[in-house]
Amino acid sequence: MQTSVLLITFLAMGLVAVAFGYVVKRSGTRDEDYSTITRQGYLIRRWWMLALCAVGVLVSAWTLIPFPLQAAINGEARSVDVVAKQWSWEIESRSARVGETVRYRVTAADVNHGFALYGPDDQIVAQTQAMPGYVNELNVTFEQPGVYRVLCLEYCGVAHHAMTAEINVTEGP
């Protein structure tokens, strides 16, 4: 992966250098009337700009509508208090059902921690800061059964790596 990225980078740099050299070689101090070319260029630029704006608006709308942090709550969410402290998690309930929405109310007892929830496939599902004096609410709708892991995502001292917990998600009503 790293090697491919390096090769692609060098290739792209080479292409830019060739294009640059070509332009420098072709440039001169000839006096010519460029007005038709300029007019054409401005026309292309205007339409290109409008097309890019349209694409930008469409892509933004398409990707922001299912905004992951504001996952819609279908019906009731169950509140679960979470307190982070050096170096463990105090989680009111360590189980949930598939399809259930849990509202984790996350705070910290000492220093800043990071509450991160990883799914059974080790992909991050949701995360929020755990801060003393604040309660951050994180709505999570569990979509697949299995063992979810809570890891601390904010370096909080020598045993930061040991700040883990498990949440069991099971199928059923």
Ligand SMILES: [Cu+2]
């Ligand atoms: Cu921590």
